[in-house]
Amino acid sequence: MQMTDISGVFASGVHCGIKASGVLDLAYIFVPECVGSAVVLSQNAIRSVTLDHNETVFNTNPIKLMVINSGNANSVTGPIGKTHVNQTVATASQAFGCKPSEVGVASTGIIGVPLPIDCIINGLQSFSGNEKNGDACATAILTTDLVKKTAARSITIQGQTVHFCGITKGSGMIAPNMATTLGFIVTNVAINNATCHQMLQSAINDSYNMLSVDTDQSTNDMVSLQSTGEIALSLSDTDQKAIQHALTELCIDLAKQIAKDGEGATHVVEVHVLGAQSKNDAKRVAKLVVDSPLVKTAIAGEDPNWGRILMALGKDPSVVIDHAALTIDVNNELIFSNGAPHHANKTQLAKVMKHPTIVITIHIGNGSYEATAWGCDLTHGYIDINTAYN
Amino acid sequence: MQMTDISGVFASGVHCGIKASGVLDLAYIFVPECVGSAVVLSQNAIRSVTLDHNETVFNTNPIKLMVINSGNANSVTGPIGKTHVNQTVATASQAFGCKPSEVGVASTGIIGVPLPIDCIINGLQSFSGNEKNGDACATAILTTDLVKKTAARSITIQGQTVHFCGITKGSGMIAPNMATTLGFIVTNVAINNATCHQMLQSAINDSYNMLSVDTDQSTNDMVSLQSTGEIALSLSDTDQKAIQHALTELCIDLAKQIAKDGEGATHVVEVHVLGAQSKNDAKRVAKLVVDSPLVKTAIAGEDPNWGRILMALGKDPSVVIDHAALTIDVNNELIFSNGAPHHANKTQLAKVMKHPTIVITIHIGNGSYEATAWGCDLTHGYIDINTAYN
16 A cells, blocks of 8 residues: 555655656655654754754644655755745645645755755645645655655554555665655554654664664655544553554564665665663664674675674674674574584575575574664675766 | 884794795794783674783783784684683793793684694794794784785984884785784883883774774784883883874874775775864764765765765764864865865866875864874775675
């Protein structure tokens, strides 16, 4: 399903003129009866004015309308950047019949170049506001992504079907600039701003924040959640847990699609860490392994290199590693067992390393915490994409 | 000069049989009258038994003898690893006439494979202990380094000439395993263990610890300092500062040689950060920029990409960046000035980007702290070296 299959969610995308002729570059997601919303923004100290705007409005009231353009990040363009956000918001609020404080904005693409604001204004005025074209919306937010990225989760709560639908983009490059990740999620379950924020932050912590293509982060990254309010229930703890689980699973699905489309990637990498003494330790180790250039190049070379995995998992001396319990397998083939190399069947190992998804499972001790991180391998493709720029 | 030019320092290297026929793979540095020594060890939680040994003996007394082998890291080989360290130390102490607690050890090369201990024992017994062959020593510690790395600094203190001489290795790969960095420094100025440690740690903080080829760190990394005690002076504060400066400069020289020989590197990268509100902020930003894969690939593509530099310097939200003061130049060509892109002369910019050393200078505000980090670009060469393994 796509997000416009949810009652009360309208979305579409058009070509407004930022990108080459015919390529979709302006999208909206409109939830006219929105009862709650939240946004998680990039922590980068250098950030787009679009994020400043969102930080303010998402704290004020439910955000009914998201306006998204691709091809230009509206970042580091000087004072004109803020003016362009204001013009976009003013035009959109008039066109869609909502208050300026109910409009969020997102931009992705080249930085340091002023937004072609006339294109945006004309594009916004071309929408009717009641389009049900989730596909065009999911397409219009892409930059150099090779594929569109959408995900959905549905669960039954008190006999009613709760949906979460999301779209995301990443992580390609535009001309001389930087990768960006954006995500937009809608749901029909009625949750207010505070609950939206709490649930979205929790989901992001276990999904987007555990994803890394190259450890670099964008000035424009953001993920939003909007609720149509259709299904208003008094939620039990169990219901809330089920809803949180569905949202987290959806975010993981989107994050994995980004990893799969990572620049130059030939393998998706999933690192499970088990037996940690804290959740934080488990996350730290999973990220160290998934981020290690030597682990990433080993996987590109289809090398089940336990030496590099050991090196990477030991990089943070504050994490407690029980050497005697240390066990590693790759796609269910044991390569390191209870502190010593395990002489695996080489033919079988070579075979599992050819799989497009490499799952590395690491037991670092006998604690009860675990975590998972996602990423991709590091190949000549990454170097090709990121050394060529004009 | 080389380290054996210092009176009371003996060193050499031989082929003992770990590596291919004729390739030097066993070295020693012998300072029979050593009055002080110190070592700085890898912080990796997974570390070689050689480091455990050094942690003990360097805390006990001045270390007269360093025994170094290349081709095998004696790491993650199980209980036999510790036995091999003990056998190495016992043989060396007999051969050189010193106590076992006066012998330090260092190994670099493949991990997970037991040390061919007979080769080491025979090799150690072939030394006379009074060789003056610093060149063979500097060669025997290398793995896949393309060049030998030595540095020296001399200063005059109270009319006497104080020398520091050092050798280092890194950062190539051995078979399926990991990069390692080792460094060994000797001096003729009399400084005790405590002073050696304090001075070495300070020098390492501003040199090796500000160096990154790929953010991955070894299980075997270590740098040692040994003093012959020849020049025993009562040092004034000014003298101490001058000596510290010479040692730090020597460590920076060695670290830069490693960056230059970084796997696949076509440019050395030096990032100066100025105007920070603390030393820590300055270091953090310098490392974030030098470590960024997108900055590294931009430099490989000879692209003076201020967008990627901005993205990287903003990655730690705890660092205070004064956007209005933010100014960046590359090899003295201004590319970003007081918070806005600077339209530099493109021909001149293209020219400076071809230089083998790229110096990026970043003013992040009006604070008084600064720091420098060193690294290299990220190229197809790095991918070639690290995806190929057997």
